[in-house]
Each structure stands twice: as structure tokens, then as C-alpha cells.
Amino acid sequence: MRRIKCTIAYDGTHFAGYQIQQQKRTVQGELEHALSIIHKGQFVRVYASGRTDATVHAYGQVIHFDTPLAIPDEKWPKALNALLPDDVIVKEASEVPPSFHARFSVKKKEYRYRVWIGEKNVFLRHYVYHYPYKLHVTAMNEALRYVIGTHDFTSFCSAKTEIDDKVRTIYEAEVIQEGEELIFRLVGNGFLYNMVRIIVGTVLEVGRGERRAEEMKTILQQKNRSAAGKTAPGHGLYLWHVSYDN
């Protein structure tokens, strides 16, 4: 068996999320369906770097699967894209050693979150969070500096999270304004459920002057989801890049 690693992108608008669910349209479901056709009906399990929720997009999600087929690396994207719907695309593929695992070998992940502060725009409705308020970008960057480093992110994850260890390390956290768009960038060794969306939602409240930037510190200390702000909607979020060793 060969292990194939693929970088994929998807428009999350019409998916019930990445992970397979009965009777729902999912990215994993589409990938496994395309692979089963290539494997003449044989089921092929796909493993991703992590799941994404309904309406959340991916620009650089990573998956792997095992195959007995000797298809050269550069042919895999063409073979899969011919069978996939037009809202998922395989950008590249390469054979990796069997020790590689799309989820367990992750070193870093980058998420981006797009906020649109201009007039409502029909062309962006599925791709940015429309938040038409005057925002203080410097204060938001000041707030984001408090999440950089190793912290217990209990306050910034969904109360439904079942994982016990809520300590994660954030390497980079910033927001950049480009015209009427704000782009949040968060890079970390891992993210808890809804973590980026709760950080963004809280930092937007800082941007509007409803909270002070320093509150981020006390929110972290409280280890209580209700201390933080609203969860920003899924359709502004992008799993941007996943890094592995070399």
C-alpha cells in the first residue's frame, strides 16, 4: 500500500461540514465517494488534518489515504478532480511514508477569518462576515497579542468540547486591514472547537469599543466560555494552511 497526501480546497457553503454524516453532504463523503470509484467500488478511508464545520471553507486542508494503486503523484489531482463536485478541488498530491498522518503529524495550522466592514455585498455573502461597524484595528491587534503563547484556551472554546487538554500554543495572531476587509490570521500548534471563531468574535467586540484589549488576559484566566464574546459565524473562516515536518 502507498500513502498519498493531498492538499485540497473547498467552498464550505453547501457542505454540512468536513466530516462524514449520514444523509448529509460532506467533504469527506465526496472524497471517499470519488476514491471508491477510482478503486472500482472498494472503500477507501480518508483522514484529514481536522474537521471543519458547516459553511467553513478550506484553502489548504490536508488529507491522506492508503491505496494499492500505482498512480503517479501528479495524476492523482486530475483523477480525483474529474470525479469531485466543483466546490472541492485537489490542488496537489504526493506519496508520503506510512509514518505520515494528516492529523497526528500536524506541526502548525493557519486559519484566516475574513470580515467585511463595507456595504453589504451580494458576491461576498458566503465568503466574509459582514460586520459594518467602525473598528479600532490597533486595539484589535493589541487584544490578539494576549492569545500569542501557550495558554489554557477553555474560555475560547465551545462548552461542548470533549477534549480534556485545552492548552494550545499560538505562534502568530494579527489582523490586517485591506480596504474594506479585515483579515485575521492565527497560526498555532492546534485549535480547539470554535476557538478561532470565539477569538475573532471577542476581538471584534474590542474593535467596537465594547471591551478593552486587556480583558483578553482575564478572559483566559477565567477558563470559562461565558467570559468571552460571541462566536463569529462559520462562513468567514478559512483553514488556510497545515504544516508538517519538512
Added chain:
Amino acid sequence: MRRIKCTIAYDGTHFAGYQIQQQKRTVQGELEHALSIIHKGQFVRVYASGRTDATVHAYGQVIHFDTPLAIPDEKWPKALNALLPDDVIVKEASEVPPSFHARFSVKKKEYRYRVWIGEKNVFLRHYVYHYPYKLHVTAMNEALRYVIGTHDFTSFCSAKTEIDDKVRTIYEAEVIQEGEELIFRLVGNGFLYNMVRIIVGTVLEVGRGERRAEEMKTILQQKNRSAAGKTAPGHGLYLWHVSYDN
């Protein structure tokens, strides 16, 4: 009765076009439906600057309608947007004299056409024409210069066109490269059926080196649709702006 002029935008992806058709989802149908609710069931006819085809977008379409209601200008967008689906938006509204007509008073129209020459991008699939070839931008601008001025555009309109007078004046025609995107801009006093899409399709063939720029001149002279190139797909096209006197 008051006459209200509105500037609207729509994402053409899920519409069978602007103009009302039985059993189809159309922009006009959605507008007239919203207006009939505001008018307590009374039918209100909407007139546009012109129709757009299925999948074609509008960033600045103009419509008008007559109403007995004394709603202030700035309240019309809110009232209509509350009733419209999220792929159509009324950007602004103003009362105009009864001599104004969205179609017959048009002075100029600007269309844009977006071409994506980079790698296939799932987020742009409904909004740009993916044409991943090396293109000679200077040659394309040279080709576009031949359409500027007053010409008989028989060669650049659908053979189905029923209008007899095929003479139109083009004031501006250019293509600009922005990274991996090419943006065509055409400004004229009017456009025939499929005219922008056939001009773009033909000019792209010049960009690929399949035709010389000078051929545009002989194509115009032939007054024959089959002399020109392919019709570029609808989803790259935007009705960008409609101008009226003052």
C-alpha cells in the same frame, strides 16, 4: 404616483436571468414579489435598464417602478431588502420624474468581464471565467481598440438577435491585468445580445495568439456572427454601471 429608481446588485449564479419567466427563478420575479408584499398584494411592474442572462451578475443594474406609497427614498432599500433573497440587494433608491425610464433613458452602460488565468479556484468558480492560458495582454488591448467607435456589431451579436439596428457606439474598451485576473471593461451607448461575451471570447483568442489583433477590423466588416470567436460564458460577466443624464 411616484416613480422610484433603484440601483441593485445581484449574484446571477442561481437565477435563470433577469427577466421574468414562468416557473423560473428570476431577478425581476423576486423584485415584483417583494413589491407586491409592500403594496399589500397589488402587482407592481418593474422596468430594468436591460435584461441579463442566466448566471450573469450585476453590480449596478438600474430599475424603476411606480408606486402610490409615500415612502421616503432612504427607506426603500431597507423595506425591499427585508423581503428580497440574499442574492439580490437594493443599494440605493431615489424618486425620479415620470419622464425617467430605466431602459429608454440610458445614456451609457459599463460591462466588466472577469477572467482568471491562475490555478482553478473553488471560491471563484461562479464569478470569473477560468481560462488558464498564457495571454498577450498588449495584443488584446490592441484588438479592443478596433471596437471603439460607432460600428455595425452584427458579427459580435448572437445570430438570434431580432433587433434590426445593430449599430452601437463603444466609448471605452480595455483589459487590465491584476495579478492572475484580467478585467475587461467595455463602456458603450448600448449592447446587443451576447455582444460583450462574443467580443471577450474573440479577444481571448487574440490573447492566445490564435488570431491577430487586426482581424477585429475584418470581423466587423463581414457582418457575420460566424466570423467572430466563441461566446465567453455568462458567469464572468457583470453589468457594472448604468449612466443617465445628470
